[in-house]
Amino acid sequence: MSANRPIRIAQITDPHLFADERAELLGLNTRDSFLQVIDALADEAGSLDLVVATGDIAQDASMRAYQAFVDAIARLGVPFRWVPGNHDDRQLMQSLPCSQNAFAGHSVLNGWQVVMLDTSVPGKVHGELAVSELERLQDRLSVAESDPQVRHTLVCMHHNPLPGTAGWMLDIGLHNADDFNRLLDNYGSVRAVVYGHIHQELDLINNGQRYICTPSTCIQFKAGVHDFTLDLLPPAYRLLDLHDDGQVQTTLRRLENYTVNVDQGADGY
Numbered sequence: 416m417s418a419n420r421p422i423r424i425a426q427i428t429d430p431h432l433f434a435d436e437r438a439e440l441l442g443l444n445t446r447d448s449f450l451q452v453i454d455a456l457a458d459e460a461g462s463l464d465l466v467v468a469t470g471d472i473a474q475d476a477s478m479r480a481y482q483a484f485v486d487a488i489a490r491l492g493v494p495f496r497w498v499p500g501n502h503d504d505r506q507l508m509q510s511l512p513c514s515q516n517a518f519a520g521h522s523v524l525n526g527w528q529v530v531m532l533d534t535s536v537p538g539k540v541h542g543e544l545a546v547s548e549l550e551r552l553q554d555r556l557s558v559a560e561s562d563p564q565v566r567h568t569l570v571c572m573h574h575n576p577l578p579g580t581a582g583w584m585l586d587i588g589l590h591n592a593d594d595f596n597r598l599l600d601n602y603g604s605v606r607a608v609v610y611g612h613i614h615q616e617l618d619l620i621n622n623g624q625r626y627i628c629t630p631s632t633c634i635q636f637k638a639g640v641h642d643f644t645l646d647l648l649p650p651a652y653r654l655l656d657l658h659d660d661g662q663v664q665t666t667l668r669r670l671e672n673y674t675v676n677v678d679q680g681a682d683g684y
């Protein structure tokens with residue numbers, strides 16, 4: 416890693432894989448769209464320092480789905496980190512041989528720390544940060560204030576720490592977001608919070624803090640509606656360039672030449 420160029424991270428989120436490679440989620444084959452995203456990412460793997468996967472790795476929380484994910488990621492030859500989403504089974508993910516590295520709570524790269532937070536609550540759609548996760552975040556934010564080697568923080572997690580953008584989403588986000596956002600307020604090093612869960616593209620400043628949401632590698636959810644509605648946008652991934660001065664530049668890449676075929680009458684997932 417050169418000190419002259421920014422750190423480049425790829426975020427993939429919400430692949431919703433099944434044990435059965437032919438299985439579909441609301442009419443879309445999630446294994447196929449995920450593998451197409453990995454193929455696109457493979458073309459630029461040489462520029463990547465890290466891949467982060469922000470949850471809902473599997474739709475059916477099956478070992479075969481997790482193994483398929485890990486096998487595909489391994490093709491990139493880039494270190495990766497993951498956190499569980501509401502559809503995942505953390506213990507099963509942890510039982511994979513790669514899990515010790517993949518579950519590392521933070522990584523330090525050229526003055527930046529990337530902090531991975533587990534917001535999943537077993538059996539629930541919404542998210543919550545356990546006291547232990549809040550304390551771990553606080554510890555890392557303290558490090559950024561005292562250690563000159565760590566000047567900037569990127570936080571990655573599954574659930575949205577801001578209210579959802581559609582009526583049906585209002586209760587499915589991070590329930591103790593106030594505790595989380597207060598911590599970010601109290602420390603100054605967090606340059607962006609990156610997440611998934613609501614399957615859409617967002618990049619906004621709220622109360623002086625930057626929040627970035629990335630679309631799924633499969634189906635997308637429409638913003639600004641009351642009831643569950645799918646958006647007809649292609650699967651995507653995100654590149655994040657972390658600069659030495661704390662600036663975060665990001666590019667969203669959607670699959671080209673991908674025809675979105677989904678069940679438009681679906682009223683939930």
Ligand SMILES: [Fe+2]
Pocket residue numbers: 429431471500612613614631
């Ligand atoms: Fe999801």
